[in-house]
Amino acid sequence: MSAPFRFPRFFVTTPAPCPYLAGKTERKVFTELAGPHASELNDALGRIGFRRSQNVAYRPSCLDCAACISVRVIASEFQPSATQKRVLKRNADLEVTACKPWATEEQYELLRRYLHIRHPEGGMVDMDEHDFSDMVEQSPVKTYIVEYREPSKNGTPGRLVGACLTDQQADGLSMIYSFFEPDxxxxxxxxxxxxxxxxxxxxxxxxxxxxxxxxxxEAKRMTYKSRFRPLERLGPGGWRRFDPEQRELSLD
Known part of the structure; x- marks a missing residue:
């Protein structure tokens, strides 16, 4: 007999400076992902805008701001742009492997280079090897770390140039965190x-x-997400298609 589902308990963090908008504060609501129904809970919460970090699911719950909008790509309808086709062609030789979520020194060194060049003021820049291992390995759901390598030679794996910690949910892939060779x-x-x-x-x-x-x-470092279309965003009325180029967003 399967264990009964227990409704999760939610908590709220203490307000802290917003990492995206100057002068704003952020607050998050979160719950623990644990037990035999962790995957089902993560799937359900993902559909209402939560994200996973280790064994916790969270989403913004700010008192005076609603700028953070959950977005997802409709994979079945996606058509790459001319620029994206060039990117695909340029990197077509990469060898891609979905690995078990086990942190390696090679991954960590790549992450360090990425953070110090792309996000030197970010909260993750001081992450040590133990923190990185926790980020990758502490997952109660179906998780991979997808590696992107240059072609192997004589049986020796090629250089690691990218990686992404990815959850497989019931209705899609959730990209938890990606990093890559920055320069x-x-x-x-x-x-x-x-x-x-x-x-x-x-x-x-x-x-x-x-x-x-x-x-x-309003966050320039988020602009890249608007280039993958069609996009849906989550509002009070559920998931709706939207055009990121429209300045006025209706959240119905």
């Missing part, structure tokens, strides 16, 4: 390529969506 001109567009690969993977698996997390219109 290799030969591999420009790696971040875009990783998302494109996940859209292809979702389509091949019969999964309708790729969850990209939160999109903040």
């Amino acid at each position: 290799d001109e030969r591999r420009s567009g790696l971040g875009t390529y990783i998302i494109l690969d996940h859209i292809v993977r979702a389509g091949n698996a019969g999964l309708p969506y790729v969850y990209l997390g939160y999109w903040v219109e």
Whole structure:
């Protein structure tokens, strides 16, 4: 007999400075993902805008701001743009492997390079190897770390140039965190390529969506998410298609 489902208990964090908008504070509501129904709970919460971090599901719950909007790509209808097609062609030789969520030193060193160049002021820049291992390995749901490597030679694996911690949910792939070689001109567009690969993977698996997390219109570092269309965003009325180029967003 299966264990009964227990309704989760939710908690709220203490307000802290917002990492996306100057002068704003952020507050999150969260719950623990544990027990035999952790995957089902994570799927249900993912559909209403929660994200996973280790064994916790969270979403913004700010008192004076609603700028963080959950977005997802409709994988079955996606058509790459001309620029995205060039990115796919440029990186077509990469060898992609969905690995078990086990942290490696090679992954950690790549993450360090990525953070110090792309996000030197971010909250993750001081992450040590233990923190990284926790991020990758502490997952109560179906999780992979997808590796992107240059071609192998004589049986030796090629250089690791990208990775993405990814959850497989009932209705799609949720990209928890991706990182890549930040300053290799030969591999420009790696971040875009990783998302494109996940859209292809979702389509091949019969999964309708790729969850990209939160999109903040005024945050420049979030702009890239608007380039993958068609997009849906979550509002009080549920998931709706939207055009990121429209300045006025109706949240019905």
